Each structure stands twice: as structure tokens, then as C-alpha cells.
Amino acid sequence: MKCEEVEKGLIAYLDRRASSSERRDVEEHLASCAACQTRAEEFRKVWSVLDEMPAVEPTFGFDARVRQRVAAEPRRGWFDWFVPQVRLALSAALLIALTVWIAKRPPSHPGTTGTTATTSAPQQQDFNAIENLGVLENFDVVTKMDALSDLAPAGAQEPDKTQPNDGTTND
Amino acid sequence: MMLDVKAGDDASFDFLLQKYRSPLVNFLNRMVRDTATAEDLAQEVFLRVYRARKQYTPSAKFTTWLFRIATNLALNSVRDNRYQRMGISLNAPLDGEDSAPMELPSREMRIDEHMVERDRAEIIRRAIASLPEKQRAAVLLHKYEEMDYGEIAGILDCSEGALKSLLFRAYETLRVQLAPLVAQPVAHRAGGRRPS
16 A cells, blocks of 8 residues: 555544454555654644634523524415425416317417308407407418408308308418 | 424424534534634524425435535635624634634633633634635534544535545644644643543
């Protein structure tokens, strides 16, 4: 064992926590190395000197201050047992609600699906409201709304003719 | 015991407070070199233990967990260096003035003996304080808390091999810095008044 290798084992050897094999290795080295032997002795003396540093005791009101701070902590109720589960449940519920909402949403372009005749009255009102807006920024929407305005009266009077028309307009 | 605290037993928390308050305050005092700050930090440690009681799992020794919290708080405090700069401590040394904590001499100790002892304690404090933070924590946990290597390594988040090298370097620094004290042991100590 070299002097550099003793570094890791010397402290454990001195505080008697080294394994028997580690102890034997260090002892063999110390027996043949005066420098490390001196260093080991000085370490022992340093530890003795370190014992001179006095210990302090917590001041009189220490416990009371800790208890006071602990008492000021908000107490948890039975509901808090479920905190992680509640978070998870809320996330799952939100996800399900979002999925259902998306699934039940009306098609974004009803005129292109061939269901003009079956469009409900509130939806028709929505389309009318959109049609009456002063500014329409989306060109795509404008073109489809124009198509709807042409089709709507005809569809109301002759529902049977809407089907083939849709087929042609989709192209 | 911590599992009892987790179950809501306040008496068990009191027991832990009684058992660990002195080791914690001493460890923190030696880390930050300020008794008032050490007490503040020790209170914070107990408060964090109390707050985290519901999440506590006995995967490691309680003392490892406790001193890990304490070490992190102490290192943050030292790094902030807030308290020293603010100068709020009664123990903080003033410029050019040796202002070690006042310790009343015991009746059987002569005044000159007390002064020598106080000076030596201050030299030791300064030597420990001069160590890099991690080395300082390692020495305090090893020498004063007498923890085993596995536990200290767990607290400092390093391997046992790295810890042993860390301790060797720390004691090597202290060996050099404390050489004058080693060369001049205290007279009444040499007479076996307080065996080391």
C-alpha cells in the first residue's frame, strides 16, 4: 500500500471503524512508513484538541418557540388525506369533460357534411348571427357562409334536393 | 418514533424535540458560528420535520433525514452569509475584535486558565470555520455527532469512499492549522482533568 492509498483508510483505522482487512493493510503500511505514522499520531492529537471546543445548550425558550411555531401550523383535516387523490380525480374529471365536450361539439362546417336539412334551429340562428357580423376575417368561413345563405332557403322548401347539391359542392 | 408523529402523536414529537435539540443546535452552531442563527435554523428543522411528517417513510435512519435537513439549511445560511453581513448576532466577531461567546468560568478554574481555554476554543472554531462547507459538515458529523460513514455519506449525498477522502483532507488541514495547539496542550488537561 502506498501513502496515497492510506488516505482513505487512515481515518477509519484511527476511529476504529475499519474492517479487519483494512486495518491490517494500514498497520502494515504504518509499520514501514515513518511519515504516515507521524501523521497518524498527529491526527489523534488533533482529535483530542477538537474535544476542547465547548458544546452549547439551547436557550431556555427554545422548546417553547418550536412548540409555538408548530401550533401555528395549519392543522390538516380528514379531507387532506385525499389531497393527492383529489388532484388526480379532478384532472381525470377535467379530461373526461373535455373529451365529452369535444365529442358533442357540432361539426365546424355543417354545410359541407350534407346535413343542412337537419340543422337545428339554434344552430341556424348562430349561422345567421355570424352572417350578420360586420367583419369576417376568415375567408374560408366567408365562402362557406355564402354557400349556406344560398342553400338555406332552397333547403327549407325542397329538402330532398340538398343531398346531391352537397355532393357537388364538397368537390 | 417518527412513525408515531406521523400518526398524529404530539407526545412523540416532543420526545424527538428533547432528544435532538442539543445535537442539532450544537451542529448548527459549529456550522454557522452563531448561536442565535443556529437556534433559528434548529427551529426551522423541527418545523420542517413536523410539516413533512405525513410524507415520512422510514427508508433511511431518522437521524440521517434530520441532519440532512439541518445540513442543507446550514449550507444555505452560510452561502447566503446573510446573518454575518447584517451583523445581528451578539456572537458575531467584530472587526479586529475577539468576540467569542462569553463563557463563565467554573469555580475551580482560575481566570487565566479560563482565558487560555477560551482562546484555544476560538482558534478551533476558526480552524473548523475555515474548512470548505462540505468538509466542515463532514468533520462535525464525524467528530462531534459520531455518525458512521454510511450515515454521513447519506447526509452529504456522496459515496463512502468520497467521504473518507473528504475527511482525510479536512483533518489534514486541521492538523496544520491546529499544530500550535497540539504542540502546547492545556496544562490542566495534561494533568488528566478532562480526559479526551
